[in-house]
Amino acid sequence: MEVVILFGLVIGFMLIGVPIAVSLGMSSVMFLLWYGDTSLASIAQTLMQAFVGHFTLLAIPFFILASSFMSTGGVAKRIIRFSIACVGHLRGGLAIAGVFACMIFAALSGSSPATVVAIGSIVIGAMTQAGYTKDFAAGVICNAGTLGILIPPSIVMVVYATAVDVSVGRMFLAGVIPGIMAGAMLMVTIYVMARIKGMPKGEWRGVGEIWASFREAFWGLMLIVIIMVGIYGIPGVTGAIFTPTEAAAVASIYAFIAAVFIYRDMGPLKETEDRAKSSLLKKPQALVTALFHKDTQATLFEAGKLTITLMFVIANALILKHVLTDEQVPQHIANAMLSAGFGPILFLIVVNVILLIGGQFMEPSGLLVIVAPLVFPIAIELGIDPIHLGIIMVVNMEIGMITPPVGLNLFVTSGVAGMPMMRVVRAALPFLAVLFVFLIMVTYIPAISTLLPNAVMGPETVVN
Amino acid sequence: MSSINRAPGISFIDRIEESLISAILGIMTVITFANVVARYVFNANILWALEATVFLFGWLVLLGASYAVKKNAHLGVDAVVDIVPAPVRRVLALISVAVCIVFSCLLLKGAWDYWANFANLPQTTGRWFPTGFEDSFRAKAWYEVNDIPIPEWLRFLEGAMNDGDEYEKLPRFIPYVVLPVSMALLLFRFCQAAVLVWQGKLDRIVASHEVEDELEEMRDQRGEA
Amino acid sequence: EDGETVIKFSHVTNTDKHPKGIAASLLEQRVNDEMDGVACMEVFPNSTLYDDDKLLEAMLQGDVQLGAPSLSKFETFTKVFRIFDLPFMFKNMEAVDAFQSSDAGQDMMGSMEKRGLAGLAFWHNGLKQFSANTPLMVPTDAEGLKFRVQPSDVLVAQMEAIGASPQKMAFSEVYGALQQGVVDGQENTWSNVLGQKYYEVQDGITETNHGVLDYMVVASVDWLDSLEPATRDQFLTILDEVTTERNAAIAEVDAEARQGVLDAGGEIRELSPEQREEWVVAMKPVWEQFTDDVGQENIDAAQAINMNY
Ligand code: NA
Ligand code: NA
Numbered sequence: 001m002e003v004v005i006l007f008g009l010v011i012g013f014m015l016i017g018v019p020i021a022v023s024l025g026m027s028s029v030m031f032l033l034w035y036g037d038t039s040l041a042s043i044a045q046t047l048m049q050a051f052v053g054h055f056t057l058l059a060i061p062f063f064i065l066a067s068s069f070m071s072t073g074g075v076a077k078r079i080i081r082f083s084i085a086c087v088g089h090l091r092g093g094l095a096i097a098g099v100f101a102c103m104i105f106a107a108l109s110g111s112s113p114a115t116v117v118a119i120g121s122i123v124i125g126a127m128t129q130a131g132y133t134k135d136f137a138a139g140v141i142c143n144a145g146t147l148g149i150l151i152p153p154s155i156v157m158v159v160y161a162t163a164v165d166v167s168v169g170r171m172f173l174a175g176v177i178p179g180i181m182a183g184a185m186l187m188v189t190i191y192v193m194a195r196i197k198g199m200p201k202g203e204w205r206g207v208g209e210i211w212a213s214f215r216e217a218f219w220g221l222m223l224i225v226i227i228m229v230g231i232y233g234i235p236g237v238t239g240a241i242f243t244p245t246e247a248a249a250v251a252s253i254y255a256f257i258a259a260v261f262i263y264r265d266m267g268p269l270k271e272t273e274d275r276a277k278s279s280l281l282k283k284p285q286a287l288v289t290a291l292f293h294k295d296t297q298a299t300l301f302e303a304g305k306l307t308i309t310l311m312f313v314i315a316n317a318l319i320l321k322h323v324l325t326d327e328q329v330p331q332h333i334a335n336a337m338l339s340a341g342f343g344p345i346l347f348l349i350v351v352n353v354i355l356l357i358g359g360q361f362m363e364p365s366g367l368l369v370i371v372a373p374l375v376f377p378i379a380i381e382l383g384i385d386p387i388h389l390g391i392i393m394v395v396n397m398e399i400g401m402i403t404p405p406v407g408l409n410l411f412v413t414s415g416v417a418g419m420p421m422m423r424v425v426r427a428a429l430p431f432l433a434v435l436f437v438f439l440i441m442v443t444y445i446p447a448i449s450t451l452l453p454n455a456v457m458g459p460e461t462v463v464n
Numbered sequence: 465m466s467s468i469n470r471a472p473g474i475s476f477i478d479r480i481e482e483s484l485i486s487a488i489l490g491i492m493t494v495i496t497f498a499n500v501v502a503r504y505v506f507n508a509n510i511l512w513a514l515e516a517t518v519f520l521f522g523w524l525v526l527l528g529a530s531y532a533v534k535k536n537a538h539l540g541v542d543a544v545v546d547i548v549p550a551p552v553r554r555v556l557a558l559i560s561v562a563v564c565i566v567f568s569c570l571l572l573k574g575a576w577d578y579w580a581n582f583a584n585l586p587q588t589t590g591r592w593f594p595t596g597f598e599d600s601f602r603a604k605a606w607y608e609v610n611d612i613p614i615p616e617w618l619r620f621l622e623g624a625m626n627d628g629d630e631y632e633k634l635p636r637f638i639p640y641v642v643l644p645v646s647m648a649l650l651l652f653r654f655c656q657a658a659v660l661v662w663q664g665k666l667d668r669i670v671a672s673h674e675v676e677d678e679l680e681e682m683r684d685q686r687g688e689a
Numbered sequence: 690e691d692g693e694t695v696i697k698f699s700h701v702t703n704t705d706k707h708p709k710g711i712a713a714s715l716l717e718q719r720v721n722d723e724m725d726g727v728a729c730m731e732v733f734p735n736s737t738l739y740d741d742d743k744l745l746e747a748m749l750q751g752d753v754q755l756g757a758p759s760l761s762k763f764e765t766f767t768k769v770f771r772i773f774d775l776p777f778m779f780k781n782m783e784a785v786d787a788f789q790s791s792d793a794g795q796d797m798m799g800s801m802e803k804r805g806l807a808g809l810a811f812w813h814n815g816l817k818q819f820s821a822n823t824p825l826m827v828p829t830d831a832e833g834l835k836f837r838v839q840p841s842d843v844l845v846a847q848m849e850a851i852g853a854s855p856q857k858m859a860f861s862e863v864y865g866a867l868q869q870g871v872v873d874g875q876e877n878t879w880s881n882v883l884g885q886k887y888y889e890v891q892d893g894i895t896e897t898n899h900g901v902l903d904y905m906v907v908a909s910v911d912w913l914d915s916l917e918p919a920t921r922d923q924f925l926t927i928l929d930e931v932t933t934e935r936n937a938a939i940a941e942v943d944a945e946a947r948q949g950v951l952d953a954g955g956e957i958r959e960l961s962p963e964q965r966e967e968w969v970v971a972m973k974p975v976w977e978q979f980t981d982d983v984g985q986e987n988i989d990a991a992q993a994i995n996m997n998y
């Protein structure tokens with residue numbers, strides 16, 4: 001009963017416009033002071049512990065930073081050109097290329113809204129010019145953008161791995177096949193729709209264009225290679241070089257170098273009104289000035305600000321998690337569910353429903369911090385693989401992002417496309433159906449999630 | 465009118481806060497990168513790198529939280545706020561900001577109570593609200609962090625805080641001081657926000673998603689209002 | 690229940706396989722059976738509530754009552770505890786047990802009272818073994834390899850003494866880092882090697898028995914003082930009995946874990962007396978660095994006890 005009041009408070013606060021972080025924190029504090037026996041000091045300790053005790057969460061600011069350098073530089077543009085060169089000539093080609101570009105950008109970035117902004121801001125405009133309806137364009141990008149959290153790296157996966165103490169590296173690997181599958185399903189759907197409705201197709205510009213655009217995009221695509229090789233190594237050539245957390249920091253440094261010194265889209269060497277891009281040879285002092293250049297500072301600041309708002313939610317969600325643990329709520333729920341005779345199938349349905357409803361109110365990472373520890377013990381009891389459970393949760397988060405009333409990607413797409421929310425909702429609907437089918441597949445075919453991590457890293461070790 | 469002061473770097477204080485945010489994130493990245501290089505290239509280590517980075521991480525977010533209040537950047541749900549008439553919206557905003565103020569008061573007490581003994585200072589008494597300072601307590605300034613060595617120039621703290629005993633590592637009260645400081649700042653910023661809401665200059669204290677700034681920029685470029 | 694003293698016990702392992710987890714569960718069961726109406730114990734395993742580091746802070750703060758961190762965690766409180774990390778300080782677990790029961794060991798339990806912690810009992814886990822992704826037979830085999838270590842100055846010095854590179858890493862990343870080759874090796878007890886399945890991702894485990902990994906059950910002095918004398922005595926008696934029972938079983942648990950590693954296909958490398966001596970010669974100089982911290986008299990006491998085993 002107390003727990004119902006707790007969650008009622010959280011939702012109530014949020015709906016009247018209290019920041020999510022404060023809604024979570026304040027409800028937990030009130031609950032603790034009323035029903036618990038621990039002190040306010042323990043809340044402060046938990047707040048500090050959110051950072052000091054969870055080393056893996058460090059990946060979040062670093063992946064955000066890497067993604068910021070990549071978006072500020074014109075990497076998205078180059079990826080889109082490459083995508084169009086590859087698949088633009090098919091019927092519905094520009095839309096298919098948009099999905100493909102989202103998949104590639106998702107492999108550079110840990111967040112879905114960031115993917116929508118980076119790709120959508122270019123592709124939606126291009127599609128309307130090429131004769132697609134704006135609704136169709138918005139619907140495609142809104143959905144494909146959700147791949148940002150399914151294709152590694154992924155902030156949501158980092159949060160899940162931290163919350164239930166599984167390996168981040170394993171979660172990332174687990175996202176690869178589902179990410180490619182979901183992307184492929186979207187592309188096939190678009191192709192079929194395009195054939196039926198006779199949508200426009202681009203012209204085939206030849207292998208030369210593929211090669212040329214690939215070379216242009218190469219330094220951006222290299223980031224994917226650095227992350228994957230760095231975390232997993234190349235069999236027979238090199239072992240891994242860094243942990244997933246460190247990979248994020250290395251990715252940031254690399255993205256900085258690519259944006260400032262290779263692409264020269266930003267920093268001291270970039271093109272200005274009175275001069276073309278300069279070369280490092282002519283301006284060697286740029287090696288130092290780039291570190292303090294206003295573009296560098298601005299990118300660091302933007303990434304820092306985003307980190308602050310996301311992590312403040314997560315830190316307060318961890319306070320709520322601490323309170324739930326302290327009151328042994330997960331055990332009570334587990335016992336209730338198990339004694340009610342829940343099997344794995346019924347359990348997974350319940351998890352999906354909880355997440356789909358919760359996703360209406362909550363920022364995805366914050367929701368995961370709270371829900372994952374509640375359902376994890378039951379999943380283990382029922383013999384569900386923790387990695388499989390993680391992927392199910394991520395796909396649920398994706399769907400939550402494109403369903404009203406609160407859908408992160410809906411907001412962002414409506415902003416990017418300059419369309420009212422409800423129109424975006426309708427536009428996203430057909431593709432939402434694809435993701436639902438995909439969710440059902442992922443839920444009931446564990447191999448989609450576990451095949452690759454088990455092949456590369458061996459079977460999951462449940463340590464607990 | 466969903467926000468104020470969106471443009472970055474308006475005031476001097478803004479610039480200090482923004483530079484601090486950039487600097488902390490930059491240092492975190494460089495330390496972590498340096499540790500990878502030390503390990504992989506030089507087969508060496510920076511044993512304090514991980515701990516230093518997580519402390520900086522805490523500093524970044526806790527200090528930044530008050531900046532985010534000032535810039536109205538904290539994530540929230542404004543679906544309901546959007547559909548209610550203006551007078552109701554004002555009432556909701558006032559209630560919301562009151563909740564935030566109470567929250568930061570409680571956290572400020574908690575943060576002080578947590579930090580105080582580490583700095584040889586008394587906690588406050590009282591469960592919800594401070595009713596005074598405790599008479600006797602166990603001083604904990606001897607309590608060191610795990611990995612970060614104490615820099616030489618901080619050695620004077622040994623006499624001042626640790627009965628002259630040597631510190632090998634940084635005492636915990638140093639990284640933890642961010643808690644009371646940041647919670648005091650948070651309270652201050654929420655009070656400022658409350659004034660703006662009261663004056664009718666602000667109708668909500670949340671941003672609906674994480675990329676609002678980017679979208680605003682895009683709208684500017686398209687020439688929309 | 691109302692009126693009962695609530696004893697929260699937070700630890701970082703599972704409840705049924707790890708020596709500490711088993712002991713904690715037994716303690717929970719006995720307290721809840723025998724002290725019904727007076728006290729009740731809630732165990733929070735798997736770091737769900739606190740990790741060892743935050744546990745001690747929370748205990749001094751009064752938010753948790755009981756815990757059993759590994760001995761190296763107490764080095765922050767008094768550096769004498771570094772004696773348990775010093776390589777080859779104890780001949781075997783019997784010697785460790787005897788040292789802990791001796792006056793020197795009992796004094797160490799009480800040594801943190803001025804900082805607010807009361808040591809109540811030592812709980813065994815066992816002796817540590819080395820493992821790496823290449824065979825380790827002599828100390829030079831470890832040269833240039835990267836080893837994950839706990840945050841302890843002694844363990845860092847120990848690794849440097851054999852020319853290895855000590856690395857700091859979050860515990861949850863260790864398995865993946867060993868598997869992917871981010872680090873080459875680690876040191877741990879048989880039950881941890883088995884529980885974390887490190888044998889799967891290492892070339893083999895070398896049976897060095899070079900160090901001790903034990904725990905100390907602690908409570909805050911203030912909380913202990915606040916208990917009714919009868920309650921406290923009954924609780925401490927139960928704790929004593931649980932400690933005796935589980936510590937006596939440690940040889941068996943350890944042997945089972947070692948066998949478990951073998952059964953699971955892990956490679957165990959035994960050292961000849963000459964090879965072992967090489968490890969001792971390479972690592973023993975570390976003692977000198979920390980003699981001031983742990984006290985020559987404690988080292989002498991430990992060595993005197995070794996003579997009996
Ligand atoms: Na991604
Ligand atoms: Na939603």
